[in-house]
Amino acid sequence: xxxxxxxxSVIVKWFVDEVYSKNARKLRDEYINGSVEIISPELxxxxxLNALKHKGLFNKEEIVTAARVIxxxxxxxxxxxxxxxERTAEIAVExxxxxxxxxxxxxxxxQKAKLYTxxxxxxxxxxxxxxxxxxxxx
Numbered sequence: 001x002x003x004x005x006x007x008x009s010v011i012v013k014w015f016v017d018e019v020y021s022k023n024a025r026k027l028r029d030e031y032i033n034g035s036v037e038i039i040s041p042e043l044x045x046x047x048x049l050n051a052l053k054h055k056g057l058f059n060k061e062e063i064v065t066a067a068r069v070i071x072x073x074x075x076x077x078x079x080x081x082x083x084x085x086e087r088t089a090e091i092a093v094e095x096x097x098x099x100x101x102x103x104x105x106x107x108x109x110x111q112k113a114k115l116y117t118x119x120x121x122x123x124x125x126x127x128x129x130x131x132x133x134x135x136x137x138x
Contacts, residue, residue, distance in 0.1 A: 003037045005108040007101070008047035009118040010134050011040075015052055015066055020118055023134045027116060031073070039111060041103040042077045045070045078107055095125050105131060 006027060013024035030036040045067070052058055052066055080088060084106055091109075092102035101122050108115035108130055117123065118134045 001034065001037050003039060003111055003113045005040055005104055005111070005113050005115040006038045006044075007040070007104045007115065007117045007119065007122075008044050008051060010116050011044065011048045011070070012051045013118060013134070015048075016055060016057065018118075020134050023137045024118070027134070027137050037076065038073075039076045039078065039107065039113065041107055042079050043100060043103060044075070044077065047100065084110055091126075095127075097122070097125055101126070 004027070010024045010027065012018075013021040014028050027036065027038070031038045048070060049063060049067055053063055058066070078084060080103055084103075087106040087110065088099060088103045091097065091105050092099050095102070095105075097105070101119070104115050104117070105126055105128060107113075109128070113130070115128075115131045116134045116137055117131065120133075123131060123133055
């Protein structure tokens with residue numbers, strides 16, 4: 001089974017119809033079917049729920065339901081500790097990225113996995129061959 005890192009910009013598209021939501025939902029479907037394992041840093045659910053809240057499209061009950069659904073997906077989430085934390089800091093400083101964004105890259109690097117994102121700025125700044133735009137997931 002292929003292991004991939006999905007950042008919050010991809011998971012948000014499971015809940016909101018946006019450009020490339022179809023690609024993001026295909027990744028979700030392959031995860032549900034067991035073809036792909038999605039892993040992420042522990043901060044991913046926080047980022048997803050924060051993005052959903054700030055989009056202003058959901059009421060309180062819908063945000064609570066989204067929190068429940070994210071938990072039920074059962075993602076393998078990695079804490080920012082040890083070598084992963086150190087590598088995250090290095091990547092952030094070397095590439096002028098947030099610690100948040102760098103944590104996804106560091107995890108993908110550590111796990112030898114592709115990182116899927118919908119964040120164009122991240123792709124521009126991060127020159128890693130394993131960082132892919134979600135549009136490439138077809």
